[in-house]
Amino acid sequence: MDMILGVPIAVLAGQLLLGVINGAFYALLSLGLAVIFGLLKIINFAHGALYMLGALTTVVMFDAFGVNYWVSLFLAPILVGFVGVLIEYFLLRRIAHEDHIYSLLLTFGVALVIQGVLTNIYGVSGLRYSMPDVFRGGVNLGFMFLPYYRAWVIVIALLVCFGTWFMIEKTKLGSYLRAGTEDSQLMQGFGINVPLLVSLTYGFGVMLAAFAGVLAAPIYSVSPVMGGNLLIVVFAVVVIGGMGSIAGAVITGLLMGVIEGFTKVFYPEGASAVIFLVMVIVLLIRPSGLFGKEA
């Protein structure tokens, strides 16, 4: 068998694939955080809980009503996005003019409530969700085996990321969003309904998290605590990338997934810590992050 640095290519490629998949989730989640940060200037600490809500909704809708994967892919993000709009409208809006630290703490409280309530209902052990039959099996690429579902996750996640980038950079709605990021008061002066835009933006960021949750349902263990630790990794990814650009969030997410995958091959004990170490190094060399603009 072919070897690279004493490791079989198949093992290396397999871990690389897992890394790219994790990276796709990091990308989707940090993208949502970046979109929300752009307009609201807050870090959404509830992002992990809402990602979990997306996955859990998928499982529960299937168990209770037999809603299939494809419907969930649209329905779950819309439902969870609506929850996000409610959070923004009833909670975040009330303290929008306060120090942003309070918004962060508020979303942390929201995350505790969502996670705490659902833990009481569904417990912490994972729920099972079987993937659609279309995705069973995979294709042998010669040097590695590629399960169909994992290929699908990578493709659809990248498409959604690209779609988000396109919408923000190239459409009229996106131009409003970018204008709001620069100066929301001035935009309000031009007669654009900024509070509505803020609600929709938060809802959209939350939808991205929930979408990632649906994608995760068939491959990760679905439980109320699945979002908590993941979110901290995503925070580190965000710090590494900086909040400067949408594309930056996606690229950094994928890159970190791959780095994590490599670490799993060569130094498994360090796999869970490597992203945090990268964060420290980046901060020491380039404090504003790889793609960050502000100091």
Added chain:
Amino acid sequence: MAGSTNESAIKQSIIQQRKSADRKKLILNLVLLAILLIAPAVLYPVFLMKILCFALFAVAFNLLLGFTGLLSFGHAAFLATGGYTTGYLLSTYANVSTEMGIIAGTAAATVLGLGFALVAIRRQGIYFAMITLALAQLVFFFLVQAPFTGGEDGMHGVPRGYLFGLVDLQNNTAMYYFVLAVFLFGYLLVQRTVNSPFGQVLKAIKQNEPRAISLGYNVNLYKVLAFVMSAGLAGLAGSVKTVVFQLASLNDAHWHMSGEVILMTLLGGTGTLLGPVVGAAFVVNLEYQLSQGALGDWVDAILGGIFIITVIAFRSGIVGEIQKFMKKNLS
């Protein structure tokens, strides 16, 4: 001449007011001290010690959030580092005395705090919070995997030992007064710091950092010093907590703990000296009461709810709101 007499009269009355305010504060503090001294006669000492440990932890944390304006989301790392260091030394080496173990734990947390500060200081605001959170997660992974920490189980059976080789700390009453002394040391140290010229600069940084910079203060140096001191005191709280419960647990390193200390401080009142103490007593007591009843599984959800209500409805916290009320109605 009339003007100057007037001025000096005003000065006199201000001094008078300050004096009477100081006297009120002194009386309040003495009453609280008396309560703490006789408390073990009424309440279970171990429960009180838990409150005091968390109160010290929250007081240390408040030095950053309340008086410097830095939100650290990684303070669990210092609590745990202090606790684990002390636990390891006391259970491994028989000749390490209890007070040496605690000092070593505090020192370890202080050094770690310096490391955190040097990295996190490079960003501000919410980034600062995220970076400290990520760094604390790194510490958590280390404590899970390191060979001497007991992994998921933590460290059990840490001996309490003898204080200065004389006082048997197995006795809960003796232990209580030792913990109280440590708490008072930390509390008074923070009080002294906050009221010193150094503390004034910290407050200036909180209120208007650019102005503090333009006045020529080396803002980053002050932030690092405040962070290191806060970390050290948090480590002290963790060390003492380990001795009290004879246990260093992974819970102390988890980011939930970092969130909990924020809640204690916020709920009690950021930027007030007594606030974190009140907040810690409230949260510890609430958790205890809930764990006794049918709502034991709902602790997280209820704490989250309190978080939301505090942030939205009373950001000054319990003590802060009382102070506001007193100012409005009594002067």
